[in-house]
Amino acid sequence: MAVSEKLKVIVCDDEPKMCSAIKIILDGFRPEVRTLGVEAELEVSLVSTGEELLTRMETDPADLVLLDYKLPGISGMDILGRFSEEKRETAVIIMTAYANIETAIQATRLGSFDFLAKPCTPEEVRYTVKKAAHHLIVSRHARLLAQEKKRIRFQFISVLAHELKAPINTFDAYLDVMRDMTLGKDMTAYAGIIAKCSERTDGMRKMIADLLDLTRIESGQFRRAPAALEVAGALAAAAEGVAAEAARRGIKLETEGAGLLVEADPSEVGMILNNLFTNAVKYNRDGGLVRASAAADGGKVRITVEDTGIGMEKKDAARLFSEFVRIKNRATIGIPGSGLGLAIARKLALQAGGDIEVESEPGKGSRFTLSLPAPGSIDLKAA
């Protein structure tokens, strides 16, 4: 069912009969913008002079004005001129009994949207109003979309700025300690500080790489080459990538999934699994376990990566896949990261025709489930 959106319409004509005729014609008329799934709900009011129209526009501006060309006081053309001076978005339909090419040209030049020659049939009125309603609703939506895009961009950049500033503030603080020679004149005393600074530069470098991935994915610059991919091999490769860190912390890695195939770009699946495995180790307890397995589920394959780590609250699980979201609490303090990994992983999964979900319990562990299409289940040409 279409969503209805209000459009305010004013009919301005000094002939009361004309006014009420148009009101009757437009009564219950709901022009539709099918592409947007919107139905315009017209709220029609009537005024009989140009002066009255201008006052009305100040307090309660209309989206659409049906304007008589020949009014007793201020003329239709003057009003058009005023509207364009005031840069109004109002669409104006000029109605005139003296339909000639000159008035039409003049009105168009002054920014009128359309033209109705009197006397006109109800069909003509409805047709012209429908065109205007369509134009108004489409441009309204375009405007909202542009605003929303600006807002999202602004938010993204402020968060990014904050994320870039945090490590710089840390460097500054440590530089101050060194300048002050707080720990004495022996350089070896500063080894801990230096190690912490390199940790932060590594983190920044990783974040920049993640950011580049993210923009590349969003701009569609990733050349995707879906192929039938062995799940067991992909899981083993991802486990391999974190094996050293896992061994260091005594975390056991187990992978299964023999015999299953997915239809996806191998390097993208690699990126997703890498992130899930890295997190499963990073947010695990020492001596914990990471278990990955896969199962066919209709046209999909569900790959789960489970850990025995810190887990998370339900409210945090809901926002995990947004950019820069990092859960801050006692358990996560000191664990480095950009908060971009899961945002990237979900974008890639969605583009591949799959998804990622999380179930988790604080202190017990988390289970991330990546679903991807099985071979033959998607139309490769359409993908």
Place this chain on the structure above:
Amino acid sequence: MAHILLIDDDAGLVDANKLVLEAKGHEVSVAYTGDDAWKLLEKRRPDLLVMDVMMEEFTSGFELARDVSIKFPDMPVLMLTGVQEHMRSDWKFDEDKDADWLPVRKFLAKPIPPTKLAEEIEAALKAAKEKKGKRPS
């Protein structure tokens, strides 16, 4: 020498501040969350508290400061804020006007070098001591 509690969720900053304060002979406790801070406060009362406004959620720093000012009315609280840097705003803490409604001794704009923070801490400790000395007990 005093016992100072640092509350901030940025582990790197806390670490740098701790190094400088310890070098000056202070004892430093660290809390990364408001909850942790409260647990430490209840166990053992520090002489001074340094906290960031922007912990977890924007308001939690203020809430903690208010609770502290009710429970430990004499404890000096220094609050660090990145607000100016974040919002590019020029808002400045005015000790005469704002000290009434903001339950803190002093607002310090982030980023602040650890040595500068240490100076502010010394000054606040001194002021607190003088105030205590003046009051008839």
